[in-house]
Amino acid sequence: MPELLQRLQYRLKSLPDGLQAHIYRVRDVAQELAACHQVDPKRAELGALAHDVCRAVPGDDLLKMSADLGVTVTDVDRDFPLLLHGPVGAELLRQEEGLNDLGLYQAVRWHSTAHASLDDLGKLVFLADKLDPQKSAVYSYQARLHETAQESLDLALLEFLSREMAVRLEKGETVHPASVDARNNLVLRLKS
Numbered sequence: 545m546p547e548l549l550q551r552l553q554y555r556l557k558s559l560p561d562g563l564q565a566h567i568y569r570v571r572d573v574a575q576e577l578a579a580c581h582q583v584d585p586k587r588a589e590l591g592a593l594a595h596d597v598c599r600a601v602p603g604d605d606l607l608k609m610s611a612d613l614g615v616t617v618t619d620v621d622r623d624f625p626l627l628l629h630g631p632v633g634a635e636l637l638r639q640e641e642g643l644n645d646l647g648l649y650q651a652v653r654w655h656s657t658a659h660a661s662l663d664d665l666g667k668l669v670f671l672a673d674k675l676d677p678q679k680s681a682v683y684s685y686q687a688r689l690h691e692t693a694q695e696s697l698d699l700a701l702l703e704f705l706s707r708e709m710a711v712r713l714e715k716g717e718t719v720h721p722a723s724v725d726a727r728n729n730l731v732l733r734l735k736s
């Protein structure tokens with residue numbers, strides 16, 4: 545998909561500098577994890593470069609774009625519309641830039657909440673986003689999570705979802721239904 549790569553690189557140039565820097569750090573982590581888990585490094589690069597294409601779009605605009613692009617909006621998304629930057633970004637790239645790789649589409653779409661349908665590429669992009677070294681202050685357990693991700697994408701994703709969900713529950717906040725499904729799916733699969 546060399547054409548998609550070029551189109552993405554062109555789109556990225558118009559994003560704020562700090563966001564571009566984050567995206568390229570995520571690309572580096574994604575490629576490292578791709579090598580650990582025999583994931584196609586080109587798709588890992590595309591997923592990382594694509595994941596935050598709509599991260600700088602304000603919440604109100606994300607709600608409008610969701611309606612225009614046909615993206616389903618849950619009550620949790622409506623309460624915190626920034627959660628829609630993944631779904632809107634994925635749909636925008638599908639409809640306007642020829643993103644026709646389903647795994648890649650899902651990776652972009654669900655990189656904020658995770659989803660039970662994520663394959664290795666989707667899990668890898670999700671984790672690489674959280675393993676941006678600049679986020680080490682946000683996730684105090686990042687170094688250990690990175691080591692776990694090198695060994696097992698499933699265990700790392702489960703650890704991240706469990707920790708972050710516990711924090712949200714403790715604060716009395718919502719938990720996105722896609723995150724709950726993703727975690728349940730991992731727990732049940734890792735048990736058997």
Ligand SMILES: [Fe+2]
Nearest residue numbers: 595596599656
């Ligand atoms: Fe994001």
Ligand SMILES: [Fe+2]
Nearest residue numbers: 566595596673
């Ligand atoms: Fe990101």
